[in-house]
Structures are given as C-alpha cells and as structure tokens.
Amino acid sequence: MQSKAAPATVPTEPAMSYVQMLEQVRYHGAYPTRERAEEVVSTVLAALGRRITGEERVELAARLPREAARIFAAQIPESDPMTGWGFVRDLATRTGGTLATTRWDVGSVLGVVARLAGPVLLDRVLAHLPSGYAILFGRAELTQAA
Secondary structure (H helix, E strand, C coil): CCCCCCCCCCCCCCCCCCHHHHHHHHHHHHHCHHHHHHHHHHHHHHHHCCCCCCCHHHHHHHHCCCCHHHHHHHCCCCCCCCHHHHHHHHHHHHHHCHHHHHHHHHHHHHHHHHHHHHHHHHHHHHHCCCCHHHHHHHCCCCCCCC
C-alpha cells in the first residue's frame, strides 16, 4: 500500500511576534528606531502583497506575525509580471526613496520573511515570481545556461 504525502501544514501561530519581527528587521537593517523599522516593514510587505498570489500567499500570511500578515494580505495582487529589480524600482518610485536605500530596505525585511517562510515555502514562492527575487530574500539567483 502506497502512502500519500501528507499535505503541507500551516502553523497556527507565527514563529515570532510582530515586535520580534520589527527588532530583527531593525537589527539587520541597522535602523535607528523601531518606528523606522516598522515603516520599512509596512512598505515592503505591502509591496510584496501586490506580487504573491495563490496558495503561497495564504501560507506565507499564516507564517507572518498577525500585524504583518494584515499588511501583506490587505493588498490586491497585480497581474503584471515584475522582476526583482522592477520590484525595487517600483517601490523606490512609490516611496520617493533612492534605489540603493530601497534595495537595502527590501533586503532587510525579506531576509526576515524568508526565515519565517522556511526553505520549502520560499522555494515555492520564488518559483512563482519572475527572476531577480531570490537575491532580495537573501538567496543566490541560480539560472540555467541557455
């Protein structure tokens, strides 16, 4: 008798609180205050919420602290594909930030999101996004030679 693979379980409680998430982002991003870290988290999660759809969206929201999940899930996903660089450029335009600062902010937040997601879910999320997002989550972007 063959056993079926168990469905992926979604944790009922996030691995860290919102305050812990803010402190992680503050530490990794070297932000001077928790308030600044919170601004960055809110902006980046809202932008990410416009990019991720499907089961991965639901599972990622379940792994984020409640406050972060609300910000992420409140966004309506956009259908136009956007590369990782396009994501940073779009966010810089929306916030009035420089490309370098916005790239730093994105990496500071998405590095923490990657740890909360875990490697299996992050693999699935990245598989559904255009090229250039892996590096934003702190991973190498591997591509096949043509």
